[in-house]
Amino acid sequence: MNKIYHNTAKRKTSIARVFIKKGVGNIKINKININDYFYNKLYINIILKPIIILNMINKIDIFITVKGGGIMSQLNAIKLAISKTLVGINLKFKTQLKKEKLLTSDSRIVERKKYGFKKSRKKIQFSKR
Numbered sequence: 001m002n003k004i005y006h007n008t009a010k011r012k013t014s015i016a017r018v019f020i021k022k023g024v025g026n027i028k029i030n031k032i033n034i035n036d037y038f039y040n041k042l043y044i045n046i047i048l049k050p051i052i053i054l055n056m057i058n059k060i061d062i063f064i065t066v067k068g069g070g071i072m073s074q075l076n077a078i079k080l081a082i083s084k085t086l087v088g089i090n091l092k093f094k095t096q097l098k099k100e101k102l103l104t105s106d107s108r109i110v111e112r113k114k115y116g117f118k119k120s121r122k123k124i125q126f127s128k129r
Helices: 041-053 071-089 093-099
Strands: 007-011 014-022 027-029 059-065
Touching: 007 071, 014 071, 041 059, 041 071, 041 093, 059 071
Parallel strands: 027 059
Antiparallel strands: 007 014, 014 059
């Protein structure tokens, strides 16, 4: 595993690109350490879930570029991209990650606004008289 593996994933409007290489466990998001980028331990555990399941926490370095969306959208995009990249490294990981539902993307997106409405479904107040 001397070469650099990469993959991308999307969630809502967030796009995450992940690069994985052999290393000692450094994780950088947009050139910032993971603990500085995501202040909450819960957020960090969501990202590390596929790595912890495969027991590769101190064996790889991960470099992530993510843009767009909110915090949870970015987290889920990063988690999916890491899982897809790990499967690209070794196909044996696919069964473990699929069992934990880490390879399925959440396809829900915001419903578009319709004309004549205030939002996608909210109508203008109706007055009988």
